[in-house]
Amino acid sequence: MATDFTQEIKDLRSTMTSVREVTDLDALGAKIADLEAKAGAPDLWDDPESAQKVTSSLSRAIAERDRVQELDQRVDDLEVLVELGEEEGDEATLAEAERELESIRGAVGELEVRTLMSGEYDEREAVVTIRSGAGGVDAADFAEMLLRMYLRWAEKHGYPTKVLDTSYAEEAGLKSATFEVNVPYAYGNLSVEGGTHRLVRISPFDNQGRRQTSFAAVEVIPLIESTDHIEIPENEIKVDVFRSSGPGGQSVNTTDSAVRMTHIPTGIVVSMQDEKSQIQNRAAALRVLQSRLLLLRKAEEAATKKELAGDIKASWGDQMRSYVLQPYQMVKDLRTGYEVGNPQAVFDGDVDGFIEAGIRWRRSGAEASGE
Structure with missing residues (x-):
């Protein structure tokens, strides 16, 4: 049965909307700015343990933000790829879109699960x-x-x-x-x-x-x-x-x-x-x-x-x-x-x-x- 790309992309966008709400990109951006300011302090490495925490927290926050933004972009790119394949009747392009859809589904599912972790210690090692x-x-x-x-x-x-x-x-x-x-x-x-x-x-x-x-x-x-x-x-x-x-x-x-x-x-x-x-x-x-x-x-x-x-x-x-x-x-x-x-x-x-x-x-x- 042919893939209903329109519905699949709609579902992905709906999930990503929920992910963005939970992630709160504005608050995450403010956190990154604050950590970047601390990381740029000239005396940062006077306390190596504290410096390591700051740089690790900054790296994790940036990775979290980028992960959400990159997935949003991949959904947008998928939509363009599908439109191109359908307009041209190009089976190879639609097959590529099918593979990318499967990959994005997995990545979005992983990210959605991450947003379900809200326990006090869930972020810990x-x-x-x-x-x-x-x-x-x-x-x-x-x-x-x-x-x-x-x-x-x-x-x-x-x-x-x-x-x-x-x-x-x-x-x-x-x-x-x-x-x-x-x-x-x-x-x-x-x-x-x-x-x-x-x-x-x-x-x-x-x-x-x-x-x-x-x-x-x-x-x-x-x-x-x-x-x-x-x-x-x-x-x-x-x-x-x-x-x-x-x-x-x-x-x-x-x-x-x-x-x-x-x-x-x-x-x-x-x-x-x-x-x-x-x-x-x-x-x-x-x-x-x-x-x-x-x-x-x-x-x-x-x-x-x-x-x-x-x-x-x-x-x-x-x-x-x-x-x-x-x-x-x-x-x-x-x-x-x-x-x-x-x-x-x-x-x-x-x-x-x-x-x-x-x-x-x-x-x-x-x-x-x-x-």
């Missing part, structure tokens, strides 16, 4: 922790599969990541892993991934080839910023040091550089062994601990921990997504109903559809509750 749950060695293997999935997702988008800690299981896989995604809106995107993930497959670890169900928990928290003012008295922190380790056969450090930090009042424990020195690991552990305490504090103030970070403890009864490899192949999100029939692509990092559906689902829930 993210800290993700994956823990194996019920299911023994299969669960540990599943946790490692999920770690690879999210790292591949970030890699596909060009998002920088940093693995902070890995705790290997005895036979295979991981007991737990923690990593950062260092890009704006990482938390807004990944926060909908928090919860309990379930894998059903023929276990490669069962010599009788039986089907096994295993679970892993995903926790997502926003990365702390220096402006958040989470002060932790030293007498509330217990610090243990130990030697970093890897899976069997892998070389290990010969110094006690890894750090385990326990917040005594809450019982929150953070382990860090990625950095080369104990000092660096202490600093990284403290930052993650502060992030968790910030989220806990906000959750207590709002009396709604689940809305801020999903279920941080990820109880095993609260499954949010199933990955089924046997007896059929399907990955289905139990909250949104979104599903795909190619689990391998998902495990290779193709999770954007699930993230977008989750963000829309979260937004519709917030609107329904009048928030």
Whole structure:
């Protein structure tokens, strides 16, 4: 069936109008002007940390403005291309317009999803922790599969990541892993991934080839910023040091550089062994601990921990997504109903559809509750 370009372009313009309203280009322009003035100050780099924040904020604001303006221009150019193709009866030009329409649809959809992220911490970078749950060695293997999935997702988008800690299981896989995604809106995107993930497959670890169900928990928290003012008295922190380790056969450090930090009042424990020195690991552990305490504090103030970070403890009864490899192949999100029939692509990092559906689902829930 021939594409109704007139209706498609009308729909794109309608969506872009909503995007511009939410983005508020006038306010964004004023923000850019203010940041440009600060960036041009002769004493800017007297305080390198502050200078880095200013230049990063300026770069992000300009990119956000340009992204909206460029998409508006692409819709205009598409309209001209369609008119040209229809006037000339040029099938090649109309085929080009079809491809450009598909590309613009995707870009506008991504931008629209970004406008749905209005939570207090959605603009933040993210800290993700994956823990194996019920299911023994299969669960540990599943946790490692999920770690690879999210790292591949970030890699596909060009998002920088940093693995902070890995705790290997005895036979295979991981007991737990923690990593950062260092890009704006990482938390807004990944926060909908928090919860309990379930894998059903023929276990490669069962010599009788039986089907096994295993679970892993995903926790997502926003990365702390220096402006958040989470002060932790030293007498509330217990610090243990130990030697970093890897899976069997892998070389290990010969110094006690890894750090385990326990917040005594809450019982929150953070382990860090990625950095080369104990000092660096202490600093990284403290930052993650502060992030968790910030989220806990906000959750207590709002009396709604689940809305801020999903279920941080990820109880095993609260499954949010199933990955089924046997007896059929399907990955289905139990909250949104979104599903795909190619689990391998998902495990290779193709999770954007699930993230977008989750963000829309979260937004519709917030609107329904009048928030």
